[in-house]
Amino acid sequence: RGSLSAVFLTELLPVTYGVNRTIARCRLTADGPDDQRVTAITLVNGGKARDRDLQNLFLSFSNGRPLTGVLSSMDHDRVRFVFDPPLIIDRGHQRIFTLHADVRAGRRQTIAFSVEEQSDIEAEVSRGRRPFAP
Numbered sequence: 001r002g003s004l005s006a007v008f009l010t011e012l013l014p015v016t017y018g019v020n021r022t023i024a025r026c027r028l029t030a031d032g033p034d035d036q037r038v039t040a041i042t043l044v045n046g047g048k049a050r051d052r053d054l055q056n057l058f059l060s061f062s063n064g065r066p067l068t069g070v071l072s073s074m075d076h077d078r079v080r081f082v083f084d085p086p087l088i089i090d091r092g093h094q095r096i097f098t099l100h101a102d103v104r105a106g107r108r109q110t111i112a113f114s115v116e117e118q119s120d121i122e123a124e125v126s127r128g129r130r131p132f133a134p
Contacts (some may be wrong), residue, residue, distance in 0.1 A: 004038070004089070004123055005033045008116040009096070015111055017103050023054065024099040024113040025062075028121070030089040038087040042080040043099065044120070047110030050077055054101040054111070056082075064097055067102040088126055 009025040024043070028034045045054075052073045059081050061069045068081040088097050099113060115121060 004036050004121050005029045005031050006041075006121060008114060015103060017106070019102045020056075020100055021103045023111050024069050024096050025096060026099070026113075026115075027094050027096045029094040030091050033091055035126040036089045036090050036123045038083055038121065038123040040080060040082045040122040041115065041130035042078055042120040044078045044116040045074065045111060045113050047076075047112040049095075049105050049109040049111050050074065053103070053109045054079075055100040057099065057102055059069045059097045061098055062096055064098075067097055075110055090105060103131065 005028070007027045007029075009027060011022070011025065015021055017024050026043075028038065041059075055073050056070050057074070057079050058070045061067065067083055067087060069083070069084075071079055087095060103111075
C-alpha cells in the first residue's frame with residue numbers, strides 16, 4: 001500500500017573537482033495513503049564516473065545534517081545508502097536530500113545519478129506510533 005517516487009532535481013552549479021561537493025539532489029515523495037519508512041536507497045550513476053572517481057559519499061538534508069554514514073567509494077557505478085534510523089516520509093509529503101562526495105575525476109567523467117529500479121528504494125509502510133525520525 002502506498003508508494004514512493006523519486007525525482008532528481010537539477011543542479012544550480014556544475015560539479016567541480018574537490019572535497020565535499022554537492023553532486024545531486026533528490027526528492028522522495030510518499031504518494032499513497034500510508035506513511036513510508038525508508039531504510040535504504042541505491043543510486044546509480046548513468047554518467048562515466050566509476051569506483052574511486054567519487055569518494056566519501058553520504059546523503060544529507062539540504063542544511064547539511066547527515067542522513068547516512070560515509071561510504072568510501074562507489075561500487076562500479078552504484079552506491080547503496082542505509083538510513084539509520086530509517087527516514088520517515090509522511091503520506092502526501094516529500095523529503096529532499098543532497099548527495100555529497102569528494103570528486104576525484106576530471107570533466108570527462110560525468111555524473112548523472114538516478115534510481116534505476118523500483119526495488120532500489122527499500123521501504124515499508126510505517127504504522128502506529130514511531131520514534132522521532134530525522
